[in-house]
Amino acid sequence: MNFKKTLVVYRKETLEVLRDKRTIFTTFILPVILYPLLIVGFNSLMMRQTAVLEERGATLAVADQINTVESQNLLKEIRQIKNYHLLPYTASSQELYRQKDIQAIITLRDSVAADGLKYYLISVQYDKSKELGRMVYSNLKEAIAKQEKDLQKAYLNSAGLNPEVLNLVAIKEVDTSTAEKKMGMFLGMFLPYIVIMMLVAGAATVAADLVAGEKERRTLETLLVSSVGRQEIVFGKYLTIITLAMLNVVVNLFSISVSLKFMLANQSKDMAGVQMPLSAILILLAAMIPLATLFSAILLSVSTFSRNMKEARTYEQPIMMLAMMMGFISFLPTAEINNLWALIPVINIALLFKAVMINEYTLANLLITVGSTLVLDVLAIWATLKLFTTESILFRADDDSSSLKAVKKDKRMFFNPYYGLVYFTLALVVLYYLGGYWQLKDLFRGLMQTQILIIALPVLLISRILKLNGKETFRLKLPAPMEVVLIPFIAVSAAILVALLAQLINLVFPFPQAYVEMLSKLFTMDKSILRVFLVMSVLPGICEELLFRGFLIRFFEKYGAKTAVVISALLFALFHLDPFRFFPVLLLGLLLGYLVVRSGSLYNGMLSHLINNGLALLLTTFGSSAWLKPLLSKGDNLHFWLAVPALLVLSAGLYAFHKVTAKGDQACAE
Amino acid sequence: MIKVNNLSKSFPKKDGSQFFAVDGVSFEARDAEIVCLLGVNGAGKTTTMRILSTVFQPSSGSAEIMGWDIKKNAQQVRENLGFLSGDTGLYNRLSGREFITYFGRLYGISDSTIAQRIAEMAELLNMNDFLDKKIEFLSTGMKQKVSIVRSIIHDPPVMIFDEPTAGLDILTARNIVAFIRQCKQRGKCVLFSTHIMREAERLADRIVMIHKGKILTEGTLEMLREDSGQTDLDDIFVFYVNQFTDETEVLAHEF
Structure with a gap:
């Protein structure tokens, strides 16, 4: 450069x-x-506003039901507040208050309790939502507090006690924060x-x-x-x-x-x-x-x-x-x-x-x-x-997102990246709101509904509406026997590596407790193991593969098979709405994409996906069984040394898979 | 010197098939020669020229500018090439002088050389009054003059003009035509494209007719007149287009 x-x-x-x-x-x-x-x-403006309010003052109605020296003193105190006017309470006072001509109504009452003390009750009626109302109330409170102190002092004096008992405790604020x-x-x-x-x-x-x-x-x-x-x-x-x-x-x-x-x-x-x-x-x-x-x-x-x-x-x-x-x-x-x-x-x-x-x-x-x-x-x-x-x-000339009308005429136009992203976004929104709602109501049923109704069904409906050749579009080709033999080796070793990666992430950035609890709730549903297996492995294996490796990947194939695999894996990882598992899921997505595109058979992806999820289920369910013990360190964590054999098996498996499928789909990834 | 050999350029269509904007085009333009690429709108003229100026990559085939390969030596190709089109935009917030100096610097020319060339050209094209005004305040004719100086600031041996007079009034267009002649006099190799027959007739030493991405024929005006038996260039062009359409139709029937 x-x-x-x-x-x-x-x-x-x-x-x-x-x-x-x-x-x-x-x-x-x-x-x-x-x-x-x-x-x-x-x-x-704020300061001016306060000044204006003070200038304006307030008019108050007073119903003095005590009318003693003490109450007169209090009212004198209030009158001394700048620009405050007091009116006697009359029948029209409430109306004036509603008209906002007076800002507060004060009622003074007293009672003599059994202990011989005279108690005062001062009610202040005001509008707290108004700046003026709040100001009036705080001024009144101040005046009343002062009056109370005087009363208390007088009382203590008459009882021959030191009025300073009122000030026995003082609070001194020591603020260590600096002004900066x-x-x-x-x-x-x-x-x-x-x-x-x-x-x-x-x-x-x-x-x-x-x-x-x-x-x-x-x-x-x-x-x-x-x-x-x-x-x-x-x-x-x-x-x-x-x-x-x-x-x-x-x-x-x-x-x-x-x-x-x-x-x-x-x-x-x-x-x-x-x-x-x-x-x-x-x-x-x-x-x-x-x-x-x-x-x-x-x-x-x-x-x-x-x-x-x-x-x-x-x-x-x-x-x-x-x-x-x-x-x-x-x-x-x-x-x-x-x-x-x-x-x-x-x-x-x-x-x-x-x-x-x-x-x-x-x-x-x-x-x-x-x-x-x-x-x-x-x-x-x-x-x-x-x-x-x-x-x-x-030099992009015109809009390359073709209209729906054009799609009806030519189905090939449907599979463009724009529609792919739109579909994905819609699916994500529905998953988040509807799926989330279903799962909150009943986890087991909700997961099942999510897989079938949100993930798989719309894809099949669209394929039906557009009269797509499902077999060809979704790569529903039976895999070769050799591929089926290899898939378990690849899937198991990859699942172990992915699990180890998740553990590693957990080490560096520990998962929040709430997250761990939520995850374990998934695996310990109050259902028979067979049903959990159905909803955690079989359904995701079929439905998610149909959506990501069968359907969504098609939208991006005009950029080449590699890019399509990468994008579909990214979407797959995003779809799980889980930042902690983003990278593990992304890797899994890449592998599944490769398997499907390379062999031209979606069934390979489904099988591999099913095994991967099944393995995770196996570890959480049977983690405490004796026959799994040697593989686990503590809890259901795998030993890190497992990475070595897993890596070996995975490379060998992928190499063999690559060889076996050499004649298949010309495209390859990774 | 421009050499074009079996050049093709295809764009993917929405339905996945390929559209050939340029389809196996070959021709040559020598130094001190004006060659005209003549064709209707959408014939592939602009695409060809964009490939020659390395803005586009060819799908297949090759081309050379002054011996430099457009794919392997794109940088040298651009250094040897001046490019001007009728609808070129300019940077409105710069003055004419700043605009030309910017491009001179992009070609790696020293500031003193740039200043000297601007002075020469400004004298020649009568530009001194407006050279330091912001381009947004200039008239179309003035802008075109600024573009002319910009295109030749690095004194390239090859000039490519893509529809240079499109959208210009007669007086401005005359400036361009004069400029093209001048380039030839200075020994430059000139390739220009147009759909206006009169322009081709008046300027070109040789005419290359292009239609639907393919070359119909090429030669001097006299040769084309003789070959087609027509005198008017309009008629000559239509003659070759008809011939081409017949051929392709025959081909279509055979399959």
């Missing part, structure tokens, strides 16, 4: 973006005027959210312009025929987006910190002069860089994929929504960064941000956050490069 040319592209793009009035407005002008307006304006930390807590809640939003919004505007915009203005071809390479173009544009996104963040942070300083100076004394520590700002900016690179790469690939800016902005929306929701986690008071959260993009930065603000984070958090973000980053930029060198994407 020619770095000099990358710089040429970068400099030109930055110059051009900075000449765009919209960018100038959203990057510089908006943040500079927004925060002072928000923070200072809101603050002064208090502010850090407060900023840590909302800053990550704002900064992430600004970052994404800033990057999105620029990204849409840089590739989709060039397509729209018909300048892309000119650029491509110049002697600059596509890598250089991509990296030049990529750097531009990162720069502008970071610039946006810097300007925003600066504006926020200045506005805050101004606000705090006007507020309580202990917060005056407190600033956002510079070191925290610098760490935050540094932590935002990986996120900026990640979003820039993702948004650049979206822009490359889109035909015009409008389309790019549309595709950017869900990404921004997702980032927003993930950034929102900083508002949860209990969410704190740990090594598991640090693996999840956006969320990790939001939580790290929060931790940095109160200076409670570890180096491991920081490194994992940056590292995991960078890994995704590389993936995203690789995808952009790939898109940028795919002419069918770069």
Whole structure:
């Protein structure tokens, strides 16, 4: 790659973006005027509001049913509150209260109890939903408390006791948090959210312009025929987006910190002069860089994929929504960064941000956050490069998602990636809501209904409606005898490896207790082992294979068999809605996809899937039996040495399978 | 020097079959020669030129620009090539000078050389009044002049013009036509595409007729007149298209 040319592209793009009035407005002008307006304006408005309320005062109706010196004293006290007027309670008082002409009605009563003490009951009728009502109540409470103290003192005095007994216990507040930390807590809640939003919004505007915009203005071809390479173009544009996104963040942070300083100076004394520590700002900016690179790469690939800016902005929306929701986690008071959260993009930065603000984070958090973000980053930029060198994407002419009408005419059109993703999303939503509801009602029945009604039935219905050749579409070809012999070896060894991987993940990131309990509930249903086997192995083996390896994989085959296998495995892993098992399930999906595509027989996948699930069931059910003991360490965990024979058997099995199926489906994976 | 040998480009259709936009095309264009790729819209002219300028990869066949292979030496091909089309967009927020300088730098030319060439061309094309104005404020004719200078800033030996006058008014189009002639005078090899017969008639040393991705015929205007027995280029073109359609129809009947 020619770095000099990358710089040429970068400099030109930055110059051009900075000449765009919209960018100038959203990057510089908006943040500079927004925060002072928000923070200072809101603050002064609040203070003014209180002042206005105090000025306005209140009118109260009093029904003094005691009418002694004590009650008169209390009313005198209340009259002394600035701008407070007292009216005697009359028949029309309630009406006046409803009309809001008087703000509260006070009723004074007393009673003499058996112990000879005189008790007072003061009822205050007011509207708590009104700012004025709340203010009146708090003023009254203060006046009443003062009066009570006087009464108590007088009583004690008359009884010949020291009135100081009322002050035997004093509370002294010792707050170890510094003013900085208090502010850090407060900023840590909302800053990550704002900064992430600004970052994404800033990057999105620029990204849409840089590739989709060039397509729209018909300048892309000119650029491509110049002697600059596509890598250089991509990296030049990529750097531009990162720069502008970071610039946006810097300007925003600066504006926020200045506005805050101004606000705090006007507020309580202990917060005056407190600033956002510079070191925290610098760490935050540094932590935002990986996120900026990640979003820039993702948004650049979206822009490359889109035909015009409008389309790019549309595709950017869900990404921004997702980032927003993930950034929102900083508002949860209990969410704190740990090594598991640090693996999840956006969320990790939001939580790290929060931790940095109160200076409670570890180096491991920081490194994992940056590292995991960078890994995704590389993936995203690789995808952009790939898109940028795919002419069918770069010069995408018209919409390639064919209409349903066209599908009726030509069934081959149905199996395009767009419909595949739509179907998958629908299935996922139904699984989550309907399946979840069914399983909550009755786990066993629910699982059965989920497998048959949600996973398998719609596929069969669609196949029926479109009059597809099921045998051909779903690869319902009987496997060769040799394949059937090999499958158990492959499935068992793979299941062991997958289980070991899950154990390994558990070691590094221990599963939450609730999760473990939920899982074990699945395997220890109050049913006979045969029925559990049916619902945990047989049905998933048949139904899930039909959906993923029979149906969904077909939508992506135009990208080649390998890609189709990978995508179907990804969807398969996502479908389990379980972050802890994502990687194990993904690997299983890859294996099953390979077996089916390679042999051209879905039955191989079904058999393998059934054995895999059955094995897991076997371990949990018979884990304590003597004949399984040698394989298990503690509980139902497998010994890690099992990986060695499992790996050997799996490689041998796959090698043999590859040989046996050499004449079969030409496509192969892995 | 352009050499095109049995070049094909196919795109997948929605139903899974392949559509051949360019189908076994072969021709040559020598230095100091203007060759016209003549055909109706959708004949495969733009696709051919996009392959030659390495924007597209060919499905099969090969082509050379100044001896550089378009697949193996894409970078060198682009360095030896100037490309101009009628509907090229420009970066509106840059000035003409900045726009041209940007491309000059992308070709790796020194800033002083760029400045010198801009000065020469600006004098020649009468551009000094608007060279430093933002492109968004320029007229179509002015923009086209900026594009012309952009296309030749690296002084390439081969120029490719894809429908260079499409969408332009007569006066602007004349600028282009003059520019194409000039390129030839400077010894450059010129390939231009058009669907306008008069343009081909006036400019081309040789005409390559292309239809539905295939070459109908090629030769000088005189040779084509003689071969077809027609005088008007319109009639000559229709003659060859009919011949082609008959042939394919006959082929279709045979199977």
